[in-house]
Amino acid sequence: MTTKKINLKKVLPVLMASLLMGFADIVGVATGYIKKDFGLGDDLAQLIPFMALVWFFLLSVPAGILQDKYGKRTMLNIGMGLLGVGMLVPFFHYSFPVMLLAMILMGIGNTIVQVSANPLLMDVLPKERFSSFMSLSQFIKAISSLLGPIIATFAAIQFGEWKLVFAIYAITSLIAVGWLYFT
Structure with a gap:
């Protein structure tokens, strides 16, 4: 049985996308922090995760x-770029509506990352190694x-x-974009 060599220059930037998924x-x-910062009730605070997560339903296909x-x-x-921009938004202005916009950008970006990363990982790996690297990518996401x-x-x-935390994530996201772009 022959095994094809894994090209880490192609695999590592895609695995970094798993970090961003988390x-x-x-x-x-x-x-919790936004609710406290703006004195929101539970009902209004639930708009925050909704704005981030509804995009999986609306944009996956x-x-x-x-x-x-x-x-x-x-x-x-x-x-990854949209995710990074969404992470930067709170530094320009911090208000509840702006945080909703940030969550929308993060949700859209993360949806696209989750739709694109695994198929791209399949393209850059030998078929017989894909399942082990998928497990690794899920481990990376969990750690993130x-x-x-x-x-x-x-x-x-x-x-x-x-x-x-948003600054750290934004910088990491933008590094990931550059790394994948130049690969």
């Missing part, structure tokens, strides 16, 4: 169609999801600003 899970922690038209790598970069609340809490305690 970033959207910050919506849970962010909801259209994103797949666009992926077929424009390519997996292009769509993955668009998704776990780190969000830790980073937000650390930023709140050390710097008095929980929103710094």
Whole structure:
């Protein structure tokens, strides 16, 4: 049995997209902080996760169609870019409506990332290694999801600003876009 060599220069940027997939899970922690910051009731605060998550329902199929038209790598970069822009928005103005806009951008970006990353991973790996790398990508996503609340809490305690988690995520997202673009 022959095994094809894995090209890490192509695989690693796609695996970094798995890291970004976990970033959207910050919506849970962010909801609590935003609710507190703006004195929101439970009913209004629930708009925050809704604005981030409704896009999976609305855009998964259209994103797949666009992926077929424009390519997996292009769509993955668009998704990671939107995710990064959504993370930057709170630094220009911090208000409840602006945070809803940020969540919309993050939700759309994350939907595109989730639609595009796995098929692109399949393209850059030998078929016999795909399932093990899919498991690795899910592990990376889980670690990323776990780190969000830790980073937000650390930023709140050390710097008095929980929103710094968005800066860290935005920088990481933009690095991922550049890395994939130049690969």
